[in-house]
Amino acid sequence: MSKNKPILMQGNEACARGALAAGCRFFAGYPITPSSEIAEVLSEELPKIGGRFIQMEDEIASIAAVIGASLTGCKSMTATSGPGLSLKAENIGYASIAEVPCVIVDVQRVGPSTGGPTAPSQGDVMQARWGTHGDHPIIALAPNSVKETFEVTIKAFNLSEQFRVPVILLLDEVIGHMRERVVLPDIDSIQIIDRKKATVPPEEYLPYKPDKDGVPEMASYGDGYRFHVTGLTHDETGFPNTGSENTDYLIRRLHEKIEKNLDKIIMVDEYFMDDAEIALFAYGSPSRSSLSAVRKAREEGIKVGLIRPVTIWPFPAEVVRKAARKVKKIIVPEMNLGQLIGEVEKHVKSDAEVIGLNRVDGELITPQEVMEKIKEVL
Amino acid sequence: MQELLDKYFRKDKLPHIWCPGCGHGIVLGAVVRAIDKVNLDPDKTTVVSGIGCSSRAPGYMKFDTLHTTHGRALAFATGVKHAKPELNVLVLTGDGDAAAIGGNHLIHAARRNIDITAVLFNNNIYGMTGGQYSPLTPTGKVATTAPYGNIDQAFDICNLAIAAGATYVARGTVYNVTQLIGLISKGIQNKGFSLIEVITQCPTVYGRRNKMGTTIDMMKWQKENTVNVKAAKKMSKEQLKGKILVGELYSDTRPEYTEQYTKIVERLQKEGQ
Structure with missing residues (x-):
């Protein structure tokens, strides 16, 4: 405590x-x-x-x-x-x-x-x-x-x-x-993580040479490393290299350092999903209204659960795929006209029906609205 | 020369990408000689640039170097200097980079009087993209996007910087390198925001289209059409018509931004003890 x-x-x-x-x-x-x-x-x-x-x-x-x-x-x-x-x-x-x-x-x-x-x-x-x-x-x-x-x-x-x-x-x-x-x-x-500092002497430092985890060590300006940083595609030295092979390598490495570490990046809470037949997929403010509605629905004996991602990018695809195999329907409440729902649909494929619940009037989605939607799709 | 090359240049990155006859190499040479003259610690010096021909210069320089997005060099440099005030920060930029897309950052860096030395390579044109007119292209000149002659009025970028609050403003040419080294040196030594505009030639996409002759002709033009600000004081309006003033145009002292902020930090930390 x-x-x-x-x-x-x-x-x-x-x-x-x-x-x-x-x-x-x-x-x-x-x-x-x-x-x-x-x-x-x-x-x-x-x-x-x-x-x-x-x-x-x-x-x-x-x-x-x-x-x-x-x-x-x-x-x-x-x-x-x-x-x-x-x-x-x-x-x-x-x-x-x-x-x-x-x-x-x-x-x-x-x-x-x-x-x-x-x-x-x-x-x-x-x-x-x-x-x-x-x-x-x-x-x-x-x-x-x-x-x-x-x-x-x-x-x-x-x-x-x-x-x-x-x-x-x-x-x-x-x-x-x-x-x-x-x-x-x-x-x-509180766990605090700091960037990996350069461990080699300046003459051996390659600012964009990745470690095993795909992430390069990072020197700081003023520490004597005298390295170059550019927005151009670059090789391990940090200097421009717009060759096709190098460009492909760089762009893929930038993605891989994220994709290979999803377990460290993706945070998702699941509520009442064990026996759920309907899942809600909600993040940010609507996830609170959703949890409230889920609790209410459970009191009424409706088998509904909630998937609540904290990490929305990279998208928690595996969690959604797993849920889609278990539930019949997934409701996605969002304060937009349907943005992350597209991502849900992409990963659910035809395993479950995906239904949006959307507001764009600058007001919150209420627990009552979520409840009504749950009952509507039952 | 060899000593300068060894000390300050990433020799493996040479030869540079600039066209034959381009003045940018002369500006780069002057910047490095000025750094040497005032004896900056290379480990404590960061050189920042934006996008364009000028902005490729830091890639050849053996310092911490930062090649940023178009127009934003001064904003990145402000972050570097404010976060680590002990660093010497130079910005190498061009007329399109600093006067058009980055104009807002230029006036605000000057207003803050943050200790950054900006060297503006003015070749009167967007060179990297093939010769479009910039805010420093004189009226009447031809560019790929001004095929009937430029109707825009050019900025006097030095006057703009003075009005915005820069505490050292100078203009030089690649024709007079000795003077240029002196101006950049004084700019670096100024504790505050310094702008040094350098008139440099682009024979490839500006001079050629405007029938300005060879590189040598363009450098002679610099000699013939500039007047030192000291000599200008003794000349009549008539004599100065069409002439560009060079030399130290403005110098003043005013509190520097990061020093002022550090004073706040020190005061608060004292009070907190």
């Missing part, structure tokens, strides 16, 4: 506190609703512990500064909402190909465009996956409570550091702005 006392905390604040606990010492951002509290908390807290905060001139500059800071060996983060994620897209791809660890928080609002800045949605799920051009690996995590936002922000840093990949933390306006009673875990009990 944690020795910490219960406190009332907002989701965005939990994100900022999680970042600090994870070792984040650099934040660059640009004001945008509904994420600005993350920047505000970090502007106050970072300098107290020797960290650095900067409000940049725009969203693009913010992610650029974060990547620059990370190359000096500093754990770094930025936070935004959908419009800002669109602007950051190009440099997220840069972090992906140059393998620079960083965390990008997207507190989703309803969209497209300026949309509804203070209304929640899950409209950025596919943008998180495919927002930047080209084939690239990405990790995206979607917590569903204030406490979990604290924990998953730490996890986001850990995964980013371990696999040298940008990690997108997908909150939504409700998670970001909601206040809940939380008991934070003891600092000593």
